[in-house]
Amino acid sequence: MVTLEDVAKLANVSTMTVSKVLRGTGAISKQTRTRVFEAADKLGxxxxRLAGSxxxxxxxxxxxxxxSIADTVYAExxxxxxxxxxxASLSIFIAESLMDPEVEERQIQELLSLRPAFLVRSGGIASTQRTKMLLQRFGVPHIQIWDGDDPQGQATVGPSHIEAGKIAASHFLELGLRKVAYIGAETHKDICASRRMESFIGDMTAAGAETRVLTEPDLPRQAESGELLTHRLLEDGLQVDGIFYLNDAMAIGGLRFLLKAGLxxxxxxxxxxxNGTSREQTINTRLTTISTNGHALGQTVAKTILENIGGQLPTSRTLCPVTLDLGNTT
Amino acid sequence: MVTLEDVAKLANVSTMTVSKVLRGTGAISKQTRTRVFEAADKLGxxxxRLAGSxxxxxxxxxxxxxxSIADTVYAExxxxxxxxxxxASLSIFIAESLMDPEVEERQIQELLSLRPAFLVRSGGIASTQRTKMLLQRFGVPHIQIWDGDDPQGQATVGPSHIEAGKIAASHFLELGLRKVAYIGAETHKDICASRRMESFIGDMTAAGAETRVLTEPDLPRQAESGELLTHRLLEDGLQVDGIFYLNDAMAIGGLRFLLKAGLxxxxxxxxxxxNGTSREQTINTRLTTISTNGHALGQTVAKTILENIGGQLPTSRTLCPVTLDLGNTT
DNA sequence: TTATTATGTGTTATCGATAACAAAATGGAT
DNA sequence: ATCCATTTTGTTATCGATAACACATAATAA
Incomplete structure (x- = not known):
């Protein structure tokens, strides 16, 4: 394995000089610079960076x-x-918490063992006490994403899920709906989804609408689950005139079932x-959905990191916009 | 920052003992072990791992x-x-090549600077000479994924895109189609897509069918592009009875256009x-598609890594199955 | 010419762990 | 009590870089 020293020997300078040249720090004459570059290049x-860091x-x-990495929102x-x-030559390494506080704790420990310059962490789950302590003790600049309502990190970037629920409610109310349901899954773990549900149901109830919540723990948040729960809703003989789903996938499953049932x-x-993740995928149906812009969120986080690299990360909160995407299902 | 030495001092042993206890190597008496664990725990x-590695x-x-991380296939x-x-406490760090050989080269360099134990790399693009040299010189166990037809890495895991093209062709031929098109994008960079296209067109032509290829460089591989190119195909006044798309997203876009055009x-x-990525998302339409199992692929790669960690990675090639998923569009 | 800055380049200590080997403690067997 | 074989623990060198400062050398001023 080629080391700094090998390059130094070939270029006939000290390792320090090579180090300086390669990082562009310090004052090195043009000739030694080219000599070093050539040597480094020749040796490949x-x-x-383990040693360097x-x-x-x-x-x-x-x-x-x-x-989850497989979840489109986070992948984006x-x-x-x-x-x-x-x-900026910053490398990213990732881990999945699976929405499980225990797993999160373990993963954060693994991540911290690499002594990262920043930790970007999805909020929305109830972190263990130890997790909070670890983060505090390490003092890593720590950016919480996704749960914009809860300013836990030094910086928080994300949409307000409370607002999302309100938007859904106000849209349904404008349409004059009186009997609505929320269909979700795993609500006990996913704080963000709970926020949407609660603010949605809260607003609807406050406006005098009849509401119903259907969730089931340990159900994957996929189309089939949407189908299943929608099926269950109809079985109960309940007549609803509006359903707000946990995400697009479940809404699509629900749609599938509703249409099959002749509604x-x-x-x-x-x-x-x-979430707006399905806009791309549907053919005739454009699902009405509330969407967040993952790309923009990522950019904001990146900007926050780049602006504060090396310095102190100030506490801040950026709320990402959530928008109502009118389709043809409402 | 708490170090091994701090733990050692608190536990009244040497750093080496702590190191051994924490990694479970060497023979340490039960009592010192607990003492060390307690000390480590107390100090958090x-x-x-930078130092350790x-x-x-x-x-x-x-x-x-x-x-691309945002691409469902890879995310999965x-x-x-x-x-x-x-x-196995192995951390993953990722980089995107954007299908660009130059970018790939730079990224590989970045990745190698962390001295990884394994490099998992998506094939399907024409790597630069320097990239190949780097990989060889470094001697990192190197697993190529996705392009199962090209055994470039020490180990290769992926579907055969040639087979995928053949499956598409044989299905179309069984249905008696005589005029078919392939619609893609960025074919010059994506070797895998090219393989599918070529084997598809090859087989169709060999069977006497009339074929047409429509691709355009620098077009995102999204629904809109599918719409656009399908539009162009119809504009030409060409009557085709079958279209094989680069991926599901483009096929869905194509479908959208075809239906709009009254076909x-x-x-x-x-x-x-x-790719089968859209099965979840559609409502009435189940797209006929050729799908690969990303989950299985990932498992195979993980198994390969775990089995050979620390040792020599033997050259091997695992072809992942590609299957025809019959929907209602053929 | 000598003193005074800049401008380049090199020295030494250090980061936080682990490998490899050395030393000490323990436990029978004699 | 002595010795050898185990079991346990500690020492020293090292990994590949960088920080901080020290030393040349060249350029400018007095």
């Missing part, structure tokens, strides 16, 4: 902890985050999703 | 380079990879996608 030298007591790593955020951080959407029942 | 010690000359890092692979590697699917035109 790739710096060892250890020595400099600062790393170029950004740790990201999200519930990370992708956008990556593309900006990349320009007309939006004439008989109106349907609203959350 | 989290090992510094540097010292042990081996890291617990797995580098992953894929075209990484997610499944993560969940297995996690059990019946599958009666007038048959449509086939690739």
């Amino acid at each position: 030298y790739v710096p060892n 250890l020595s400099a007591r600062k790393s170029m790593l950004v740790a990201v902890l999200i519930p 955020i990370i992708s956008s985050l990556h593309s900006l951080l990349d320009q 007309r959407v939006p004439e008989d029942v109106r349907v609203m999703g959350f | 010690y989290v090992p510094n 540097l010292s042990a000359r081996k890291s617990m890092l797995v580098a992953v380079l894929i075209p 692979i990484i997610s499944s990879l993560h969940s297995l590697l996690d059990q 019946r699917v599958p009666e007038d035109v048959r449509v086939m996608g690739f």
